[in-house]
Amino acid sequence: xxxxxxxxxxxxxxxxxxxxxxxxxxxxxxxxxxxxxxxxxxxxxxxxxxxxxxxxxxxxxxxxxxxxxxxxxxxxxxxxxxxxxxxxxxxxxxxxxxxxxxxxxxxxxxxxxxxxxxxxxxxxxxxxxxxxxxxxxxxxxxxxxxxxxxxxxxxxxxxxxxxxxxxxxxxxxxxxxxxxxxxxxxxxxxxxxxxxxxxxxxxxxxxxx
Amino acid sequence: xxxxxxxxxxxxxxxxxxxxxxxxxxxxxxxxxxxxxxxxxxxxxxxxxxxxxxxxxxxxxxxxxxxxxxxxxxxxxxxxxxxxxxxxxxxxxxxxxxxxxxxxxxxxxxxxxxxxxxxxxxxxxxxxxxxxxxxxxxxxxxxxxxxxxxxxxxxxxxxxxxxxxxxxxxxxxxxxxxxxxxxxxxxxxxxxxxxxxxxxxxxxxxxxxxxxxxxxxxxxxxxxxxxxxxxxxxxxxxxxxxxxxxxxxxxxxxxxxxxxxxxxxxxxxxxxxxxxxxxxxxxxxxxxxxxxxxxxxxxxxxxxxxxxxxxxxxxxxxxxxxxxxxxxxxxxxxxxxxxxxxxxxxxxxxxxxxxxxxxxxxxxxxxxxxxxxxxxxxxxxxxxxxxxxxxxxxxxxxxxxxxxxxxxxxxxxxxxxxxxxxxxxxxxxxxxxxxxxxxxxxxxxxxxxxx
Numbered sequence: 001x002x003x004x005x006x007x008x009x010x011x012x013x014x015x016x017x018x019x020x021x022x023x024x025x026x027x028x029x030x031x032x033x034x035x036x037x038x039x040x041x042x043x044x045x046x047x048x049x050x051x052x053x054x055x056x057x058x059x060x061x062x063x064x065x066x067x068x069x070x071x072x073x074x075x076x077x078x079x080x081x082x083x084x085x086x087x088x089x090x091x092x093x094x095x096x097x098x099x100x101x102x103x104x105x106x107x108x109x110x111x112x113x114x115x116x117x118x119x120x121x122x123x124x125x126x127x128x129x130x131x132x133x134x135x136x137x138x139x140x141x142x143x144x145x146x147x148x149x150x151x152x153x154x155x156x157x158x159x160x161x162x163x164x165x166x167x168x169x170x171x172x173x174x175x176x177x178x179x180x181x182x183x184x185x186x187x188x189x190x191x192x193x194x195x196x197x198x199x200x201x202x203x204x205x206x207x208x209x
Numbered sequence: 210x211x212x213x214x215x216x217x218x219x220x221x222x223x224x225x226x227x228x229x230x231x232x233x234x235x236x237x238x239x240x241x242x243x244x245x246x247x248x249x250x251x252x253x254x255x256x257x258x259x260x261x262x263x264x265x266x267x268x269x270x271x272x273x274x275x276x277x278x279x280x281x282x283x284x285x286x287x288x289x290x291x292x293x294x295x296x297x298x299x300x301x302x303x304x305x306x307x308x309x310x311x312x313x314x315x316x317x318x319x320x321x322x323x324x325x326x327x328x329x330x331x332x333x334x335x336x337x338x339x340x341x342x343x344x345x346x347x348x349x350x351x352x353x354x355x356x357x358x359x360x361x362x363x364x365x366x367x368x369x370x371x372x373x374x375x376x377x378x379x380x381x382x383x384x385x386x387x388x389x390x391x392x393x394x395x396x397x398x399x400x401x402x403x404x405x406x407x408x409x410x411x412x413x414x415x416x417x418x419x420x421x422x423x424x425x426x427x428x429x430x431x432x433x434x435x436x437x438x439x440x441x442x443x444x445x446x447x448x449x450x451x452x453x454x455x456x457x458x459x460x461x462x463x464x465x466x467x468x469x470x471x472x473x474x475x476x477x478x479x480x481x482x483x484x485x486x487x488x489x490x491x492x493x494x495x496x497x498x499x500x501x502x503x504x505x506x507x508x509x510x511x512x513x514x515x516x517x518x519x520x521x522x523x524x525x526x527x528x529x530x531x532x533x534x535x536x537x538x539x540x541x542x543x544x545x546x547x548x549x550x551x552x553x554x555x556x557x558x559x560x561x562x563x564x565x566x567x568x569x570x571x572x573x574x575x576x577x578x579x580x581x582x583x584x585x586x587x588x589x590x591x592x593x594x595x596x597x598x599x600x601x602x603x604x605x606x607x608x609x610x611x612x613x614x615x616x617x618x619x620x621x622x623x624x625x626x627x628x629x630x631x632x633x634x635x636x637x638x639x640x641x642x643x644x645x646x647x648x649x650x651x652x653x654x655x656x657x658x659x660x
Contacts (some may be wrong), residue, residue: 111395118372130365137358147352153361160365164372 002042003121009035009159010125013132016152017097018090020077022082025148032155033064036162043162059158067151075130075144096135097128104128122163125192129156152165210248210258214311216242218304221262231299234300235285241304242274242281245311249274260315265449268519270314272526273439273648277307280431283639284536291339306332306435306575310443319367319380322447323360325410329440330356337428337436348420348427351525355420357413361409363447369400382450389457397458404451405467410446413498414471414505415478425494426546430537432491437497438530443524445504452508461511468509473602475502480606483613488535489548492617493529499610500525505589506603517586517647520654522577525572527647531640532568535561538637539621542630548617556626560637567644569618573611579651 007154012028012035019025037059075082088094101124108124133153221237228234249271252259262270291299309332312325330353338349370385371378373396379385386393406417413421425433455464479499486492500521507518538561541552555562571578584607591600 057439130362134358143350150354150358152362153358157364159363160368164368 002039004037005039005042006122006125006159009039010128013125013152014094014097015130016132016136017093020084020090020150022084022144023072025084025145026072029071029151029155030064030068031154033059033062033068035064036155036158039159039162061088063151063155068087071144071147084140084145086140086143086145093135093139097132100131104131119163123158126156126159126163129153132156170179192207211260211311212385213244214248214315215308217244218308219302221304222301223236225300229289229293231293231296233287234296238300238303239278239285240280241307242278245307246274246278248492253443256435256493261500262315263317263376265519266314268523269446269539270311272442272523273310273314274641276435276438276526276579279530279534279546279639279643280434282635282642283434283537284431286633287636295339296461299336302332302335303432306336307439310439313443313446317381317383319382319447319450321380322450323367323497326363326408326444326447327360329443330360330411333432333436333440336432337424338436339429339432340427342427344423345427348423352420352424355417359407359410359417360405361407362410366400366403366405366407369396369403373397373400376464377608382453385413385454389454390581392454392458392596394458394460397455398460398463401451401455401460401467404472408444408448412441412448412501413475414501415475415498418475418478418498421498422486422491422494425471425533425536426488426490430534430540433493433536434530437494437533438526441497441501442526445501445522448564449508463512465509468505469596469599470509472502472505472509473599475499475505476603476606476610480609480613483610486613487548489539489551489617489621490533492535493532496532496610496614497525499530499606500572501658503584506591506599507587510587510596512593512596514587514590516648517583517590520579521583521587524583524647524649527643527650528568528571528578528580531643531647532572534592534640534643535564535568538632539659540566541632541636548620551621552624554622556624557628558630558632560641561632562622564620564637564640564644566622568640569614569658571647573614574607577648577651579647579654582603582651582654602607 009032016025016028027097037056040055040059048102088096092171104127105120105124107127108120110120111118111123112120130153133149133151133156136149136152140146218241221241225234225237228237248259249267252262252267252273256262256267259267259270306329307326309328313322313329316322316325334349334353337352338346367380370380373390373393374385374388375393381386396464410417411418427437428436451465452468455461476499479495479502483492483495483499486495504518504521504525507514507521538553538558539551540546542554542557542561545551554565571580574580574584576582588600588603591603
């Protein structure tokens with residue numbers, strides 16, 4: 001079951017490389033949030049009320065509902081053009097994604113011999129997700145797409161923290177969720193303000209030197 | 210006593226909401242700064258007051274406190290250029306920004322440091338965009354975004370550190386050093402690379418420095434001074450702490466090579482871009498990148514240069530903050546940030562002109578600047594370790610940067626002035642105080658006998 005979910009997560013990355021519409025990128029974010037919620041539920045052995053509500057708040061409410069809604073709302077309000085407008089072709093980004101997968105799995109298989117507490121499949125996919133997030137940020141010009149790339153990167157970090165096992169200090173977990181919440185709030189605030197200051201929220205360009 | 214540093218901003222934030230005059234808001238900041246410096250001095254005299262902070266943390270803490278006091282004096286009673294509502298938010302963000310930096314100095318746990326460094330990003334992004342110009346808004350966005358990505362990568366590094374430890378995972382550097390035998394070198398190396406790239410973004414090391422010139426040049430002058438003089442040091446703390454672990458694990462040579470590489474790359478990038486800059490605050494920002502590069506070189510060279518590295522952190526912070534504050538004076542006299550449009554500062558406002566010239570002499574390492582001694586030591590260490598090529602490149606790049614800053618400084622200060630302008634006393638005293646302090650330290654080195 002766990003393997004299937006993780007594979008689905010990896011599949012969503014491939015889908016993100018071929019899509020041209022902003023709305024489908026947002027749907028991918030929602031799907032990833034749901035998958036992360038399911039994975040966390042499977043992994044938590046003893047579930048008390050507090051940890052359940054914490055996990056649900058972070059993955060289900062924030063990652064799968066509020067943030068995608070925020071972004072699509074921002075797109076609608078700012079009347080952003082609905083296509084992704086990547087600076088590379090779909091084929092190229094799919095090829096890059098395949099390379100990322102090959103690299104991440106090679107690393108995961110290699111690393112399996114070095115550490116006993118690691119799940120190679122999860123580690124590989126998590127690493128690929130982080131690299132994919134960076135690639136989306138590099139290969140796109142729009143602010144909104146940058147934000148989506150950052151969120152995918154954060155999802156990767158979350159998956160990595162799950163694959164690192166249960167030894168994680170609690171405060172670190174708290175930090176991650178704080179980070180995500182606040183940065184999204186500010187990002188949305190900023191995009192709205194950029195919109196009202198610049199006529200075009202797509203790509204502000206006054207600082208060039 | 211450390212709790213005072215965190216309780217005060219929260220209490221003051223509640224008080225701020227009831228205050229209607231800008232002057233009273235400024236007074237709250239001054240009280241915070243005095244409190245901060247007081248705690249810092251008490252901690253210097255007796256370490257138990259500051260939760261047994263280590264030397265590096267104490268050094269950064271004292272620098273932050275000094276700069277904060279100077280900045281508080283500088284901005285006291287400046288003309289309000291924003292509605293009081295915005296000014297209140299600005300005051301609250303400033304206090305939380307400083308409190309987050311204190312937290313990063315106090316924390317020994319890498320995870321906790323990470324959270325505080327993240328908090329500084331959030332607070333300071335609001336500070337940068339305070340003036341609501343198009344360019345400052347864009348700079349703040351760039352800063353927030355690039356640093357968030359960087360800090361996420363640093364978190365990956367911290368997770369890899371957890372993976373590197375077999376059973377019981379701790380993120381406290383001292384505990385990790387004690388249990389270094391059990392740490393897997395492969396994962397430690399991976400973690401080191403991610404932590405370097407992640408926190409390196411925040412330090413402004415090339416190749417992830419893009420946000421720094423924009424953020425430092427578009428922020429209001431007092432904020433630029435704090436960003437450059439205090440925040441960059443705060444981001445240095447985790448990078449230098451992990452060095453201790455790398456040395457203990459027998460991977461010190463690798464860490465030093467990475468430091469040397471990133472240091473040289475940063476100085477090179479700074480030297481290339483500083484020649485193209487039209488904006489004098491950007492020139493200062495590139496100089497910050499250069500100095501961070503020099504500090505990385507010091508820790509890369511190792512040995513006696515490590516002392517020089519700590520001295521360079523101190524000297525650069527004091528001088529660069531004074532420089533940025535003086536740049537704020539120029540902006541308020543000329544309302545122009547292009548250096549070719551500005552001339553005759555010595556005739557328009559003599560004290561600012563002299564401050565600018567002295568800060569210029571100090572930043573390029575003329576005695577009695579502390580940077581003279583530290584750069585001399587670093588150059589010596591490079592030769593002793595056989596980095597002859599590195600030494601030559603270091604000298605040439607420093608000369609290029611000195612020429613570029615000199616060109617800008619002479620253009621700004623010399624020439625005929627248009628009209629004499631008077632500035633508030635605080636705007637002169639604050640940078641002067643920092644420069645005098647730097648000169649005293651430069652002459653009286655033994656005071657700093659920190660390891």
